Amino acid sequence: MKKHNFSAGPSILSKDVFTTSSKSVLELDNIGLSVLEISHRSKEFVKIMEDARSLSLELMDLSQDEYTSLFLQGGASMQFLMVAYNFLSTSASYIDTGAWSTKAIKEAKLFGKVNEVASSKDNNYNYIPKDYIVPSESNYLHITSNNTIFGTQFSEIPNVDCPLFADVSSGIFSRSLDYSKFSLIYAGAQKNLGPAGTTLVVIKRSLLNEICREVPSMLSYKIHNDKDSMFNTPPVFPIYACKLSMEWLKSIGGIKEIEKRNRLKANKLYDEIDNNELFEGFAAVEDRSIMNVTFNLTDQSKKDIFDEIVLKKNISGINGHRSVGGYRASIYNALSLDSVETLVDAMKQFEKNI
Amino acid sequence: MKKHNFSAGPSILSKDVFTTSSKSVLELDNIGLSVLEISHRSKEFVKIMEDARSLSLELMDLSQDEYTSLFLQGGASMQFLMVAYNFLSTSASYIDTGAWSTKAIKEAKLFGKVNEVASSKDNNYNYIPKDYIVPSESNYLHITSNNTIFGTQFSEIPNVDCPLFADVSSGIFSRSLDYSKFSLIYAGAQKNLGPAGTTLVVIKRSLLNEICREVPSMLSYKIHNDKDSMFNTPPVFPIYACKLSMEWLKSIGGIKEIEKRNRLKANKLYDEIDNNELFEGFAAVEDRSIMNVTFNLTDQSKKDIFDEIVLKKNISGINGHRSVGGYRASIYNALSLDSVETLVDAMKQFEKNI
Numbered sequence: 109m110k111k112h113n114f115s116a117g118p119s120i121l122s123k124d125v126f127t128t129s130s131k132s133v134l135e136l137d138n139i140g141l142s143v144l145e146i147s148h149r150s151k152e153f154v155k156i157m158e159d160a161r162s163l164s165l166e167l168m169d170l171s172q173d174e175y176t177s178l179f180l181q182g183g184a185s186m187q188f189l190m191v192a193y194n195f196l197s198t199s200a201s202y203i204d205t206g207a208w209s210t211k212a213i214k215e216a217k218l219f220g221k222v223n224e225v226a227s228s229k230d231n232n233y234n235y236i237p238k239d240y241i242v243p244s245e246s247n248y249l250h251i252t253s254n255n256t257i258f259g260t261q262f263s264e265i266p267n268v269d270c271p272l273f274a275d276v277s278s279g280i281f282s283r284s285l286d287y288s289k290f291s292l293i294y295a296g297a298q299k300n301l302g303p304a305g306t307t308l309v310v311i312k313r314s315l316l317n318e319i320c321r322e323v324p325s326m327l328s329y330k331i332h333n334d335k336d337s338m339f340n341t342p343p344v345f346p347i348y349a350c351k352l353s354m355e356w357l358k359s360i361g362g363i364k365e366i367e368k369r370n371r372l373k374a375n376k377l378y379d380e381i382d383n384n385e386l387f388e389g390f391a392a393v394e395d396r397s398i399m400n401v402t403f404n405l406t407d408q409s410k411k412d413i414f415d416e417i418v419l420k421k422n423i424s425g426i427n428g429h430r431s432v433g434g435y436r437a438s439i440y441n442a443l444s445l446d447s448v449e450t451l452v453d454a455m456k457q458f459e460k461n462i
Numbered sequence: 463m464k465k466h467n468f469s470a471g472p473s474i475l476s477k478d479v480f481t482t483s484s485k486s487v488l489e490l491d492n493i494g495l496s497v498l499e500i501s502h503r504s505k506e507f508v509k510i511m512e513d514a515r516s517l518s519l520e521l522m523d524l525s526q527d528e529y530t531s532l533f534l535q536g537g538a539s540m541q542f543l544m545v546a547y548n549f550l551s552t553s554a555s556y557i558d559t560g561a562w563s564t565k566a567i568k569e570a571k572l573f574g575k576v577n578e579v580a581s582s583k584d585n586n587y588n589y590i591p592k593d594y595i596v597p598s599e600s601n602y603l604h605i606t607s608n609n610t611i612f613g614t615q616f617s618e619i620p621n622v623d624c625p626l627f628a629d630v631s632s633g634i635f636s637r638s639l640d641y642s643k644f645s646l647i648y649a650g651a652q653k654n655l656g657p658a659g660t661t662l663v664v665i666k667r668s669l670l671n672e673i674c675r676e677v678p679s680m681l682s683y684k685i686h687n688d689k690d691s692m693f694n695t696p697p698v699f700p701i702y703a704c705k706l707s708m709e710w711l712k713s714i715g716g717i718k719e720i721e722k723r724n725r726l727k728a729n730k731l732y733d734e735i736d737n738n739e740l741f742e743g744f745a746a747v748e749d750r751s752i753m754n755v756t757f758n759l760t761d762q763s764k765k766d767i768f769d770e771i772v773l774k775k776n777i778s779g780i781n782g783h784r785s786v787g788g789y790r791a792s793i794y795n796a797l798s799l800d801s802v803e804t805l806v807d808a809m810k811q812f813e814k815n816i
Contacts, residue, residue: 111494115501118698126496130487134480140465140776142480144657144703147469147779181535181659182680185694229571298695303498305535305659305697324543324569326536331571340539340651343659344472345699349498422494425501 112447115425116256116400116438117278118298121349122356125302143348148341156344157337160351164308167354168287176316177331178309178337179347182221184208184277186293187307188215190252190327191273195292197320201246201270205262206233206255207431216250225249232432233258235296235392244269247320248291254279256299257429259402259436260395265289271315278399280308281357282441283367289314297428299399300441302350305343357441359376363446366441367398373439373444373448374398380452384459390432404434410462417454417461426451466801469736469779470610470792471632475703476710479656483703496715497702502695510698511691514705516525518662519717521708522641530670531683532663532683532691533701538562541648541661542569544681545604547810549646550574550649551674554560555624559616560587560609562629569620570604579603586786587612589746596795598623601674602645606796608633610811611783613756613790614749619643632753636795645669650724653753656704659697663743711795725784727793727802728752734806738813741763744786758788764816771808771815780805 113120130141139152146153161177187213190216192200199221202213205228214221223246224235233255242249247273255262256278266272271291280295287293291312298304309329318329323338325331332339378396380388381387381403390402405411418426428434439448467474467577493506500507514529525718534540542565550573556583558564570576577600580591587609596603602625608615610632620626625645642645645666652658663683670684679685679693681748686693711720732750735741735757744756760764772780782788791801 109494110489112497113495115499115504118499118501118695119500121496126488126498129498130484133484133487135464140463141467141778142475144483145467145469145472145474147472148658149467181537181540183535183694184682186535189680193678197562215680218676218678296695298698298733303503303699304695305700324547324572325565326540326569328541337639340537340648341472342659343535343697343700344652345657345703346659346697349699423496451775 109422111422111424114425114437114439114443114447114451116289116436117296118304119438120147120442121302121353122442124356125349125352128352129345132348141250142325144345145444146344148338148344153274153344154349156348158355159238159340160347160354161337163351163354163358164310167281167357168310170287170310174313175310176313176333178311178332179350180309180337181306181343183296184275184294185211186213186274187198187309189218190217191248191292191434192219193327194319194329195315196247197245199223199246201225201242203227203237203240203247203251203260204234204247205260206258208257208277209252212250212252212275218365218397220247232258234390236262236395240265240266240271242414248273250274254397255294256284256400256438257431258432259397259400261390261397263395281363281366282370282399289409290448296350297346299348302353303346304347306350308350331432346395363417368447370398370439370441372399372441373445376448376452377401377437377439380455384455386459387455390434399436399438399440401437401439402428402432402434404428412460413461414454417458421454423451423454465776466780466793467778467803468793468797468805470783470790473792473794474796475656475707476796476814478710479703479706482639482706483699484690484700498699500544500698502698507698510648510702510705511696514701514708515691517705517708517712518664521635521711522664524641524664528642528667529664530667530687532665532686533568533660533696534686534691535660535663535697537650538629538724539565540672541629541663542566542631543572544683544789545602545646546570547675547677547681548673548683549601551601553577553600555579555580555592555596555602555603557594557605558583559590559606562604562609562611563630566604566606566629566781574601588614588744590614590616590749592607596620596622596624596806600624602627604628608636608751608753610754610792612786613751613754614755617749633751635717635720636724638717638755645656651700651704656707656780657700659700660704662704689762711796723799724752724793724795728755729795729798730799730802730806731755731791731793734809738809740813740816741809742786753792753794755793756782756786756788758782767815768808768812771812775804777805777808
């Protein structure tokens with residue numbers, strides 16, 4: 109029996125991705141070869157890569173003239189150092205909204221001066237800072253658009269004079285944004301995009317001429333782009349599965365449609381958290397994420413009772429991160445309303461039983 | 463109908479890998495979740511990672527006390543810069559045996575002095591240099607143990623006073639070697655190890671204390687090892703498939719048994735190249751690779767005739783690399799004797815038809 113998978117990542121993908129990629133591991137499109145054994149220079153994979161790159165831009169309504177899309181390796185953590193290695197020449201500004209921002213800042217400091225222009229550390233990152241000044245001479249401003257661990261998100265994109273960079277790992281494709289405000293965004297695949305093992309980087313083409321130092325080939329955005337995201341053997345299967353996942357998203361109506369569904373799911377769950385006396389939300393209401401919903405018990409001593417109900421309902425992956433405690437329900441694009449309703453039922457049943 | 467897949471990489475894997483991983487994409491071991499959606503912190507994946515790491519050492523007869531094994535991202539190309547970033551403090555020695563060595567040298571030069579102690583460039587890399595002196599004060603000597611493009615391999619491991627590093631991407635697990643002579647080896651998975659998307663690094667534990675400069679977290683062997691190869695989300699599916707592939711290799715008798723099979727396949731093919739007047743081998747006989755067999759037509763004008771026979775026999779992936787021309791048959795561990803015999807039949811038929 110299929111579990112209701114609320115894992116923060118790697119996480120649930122659409123059923124289409126599972127069924128089609130399972131078949132393709134046996135044989136891809138009747139070509140007599142598994143997707144795992146095709147050359148990355150084969151016409152089949154070259155098309156998969158091209159489709160994945162163009163779909164990612166299409167979904168975000170970005171033009172291929174202005175932006176390019178790369179599927180790299182190493183996760184967001186590799187991007188933490190790559191953005192700084194390529195673009196931090198004098199000083200860059202960062203907003204610290206939690207563990208992942210902190211890690212991005214740590215890696216950037218190896219390459220130049222970091223201005224931490226705002227932080228919500230004072231309240232264990234349960235909110236998004238609103239008042240800050242970004243020096244216009246910053247090489248860039250870096251934000252983490254959605255904070256997986258703390259369950260917060262930027263509801264609005266900052267308006268700044270310098271280039272805007274964002275780690276959008278846990279929020280990509282979840283809601284309509286004016287993506288053209290960003291000069292560079294990146295996302296580890298393993299949330300809304302696909303399985304673990306590749307990282308989407310979308311970058312303004314004009315920025316590729318502004319790489320500020322000699323960068324090793326594998327860390328250079330310019331080299332990856334010059335080689336059409338195939339400087340070396342790319343992670344074939346993860347990219348293939350990402351392509352399937354983006355095709356699914358497009359087929360159901362793209363970001364506009366998925367945002368409706370995501371907001372419906374998030375509202376259902378937050379309503380229950382707010383109305384059920386046994387729970388309290390962690391994140392400031394105005395900064396709540398529609399992807400990662402963090403909440404705690406009002407009475408810790410009743411944890412075992414709730415956990416047993418959760419287990420019986422075949423719900424998986426809702427334990428909170430150790431730095432927040434309590435629970436975290438990740439309700440990514442591919443998670444069904446039915447799974448959210450099952451969790452809400454568990455919460456209601458818990459309240460009734462107590 | 464399944465093709466005979468001679469691709470240089472990504473390449474054929476054992477049937478077990480295709481069937482088991484296809485099933486696991488639908489559901490892993492009856493846990494109600496796909497292998498694509500499990501958390502990398504789940505007990506299931508923690509065990510997969512541990513098994514993959516220990517199997518890799520076991521197959522090479524290396525002790526876990528002395529060596530550690532990591533599954534990283536970025537392919538051999540990322541290792542080109544990582545080895546130098548971590549260990550090139552003053553000067554390192556490299557043997558240039560082809561395109562991949564050349565790339566490794568290029569990246570290393572960003573971090574310190576490179577002594578190119580020998581090169582076979584003078585004869586388009588068709589042999590392995592034998593006479594060279596490695597300065598004992600070298601931080602390390604780097605070799606490419608098997609040269610995918612040119613079809614050469616080191617038949618013997620160099621004896622040196624400094625630490626020995628090797629890119630073993632296209633030769634790993636293909637033959638018995640005294641792997642304890644190496645301080646560090648790495649291999650992109652997409653040949654004998656698994657599908658594209660992960661890179662095995664095996665490193666002497668004592669070396670982890672000798673990292674020579676401040677290294678960004680994602681490029682530090684020490685950090686990856688301290689975090690049990692899970693500093694950040696690893697490429698779950700590629701590592702899972704590598705584990706299956708290593709289990710298959712162990713089940714048939716390990717490297718000792720596969721070497722027998724590989725030598726039988728290689729001998730069959732080289733015998734035909736040597737005895738068939740329409741072909742000639744590219745690599746020097748004493749340096750021939752048992753993984754990548756490079757050969758040319760003695761009469762280029764007959765190419766179309768041979769290519770048609772190859773196509774009819776459902777043989778795939780034998781076009782040579784542009785820098786060598788002709789043909790390259792990659793006969794990795796998972797390629798059957800039957801596939802090699804089919805290719806030999808094609809060569810015989812070609813000779814008969816002419």
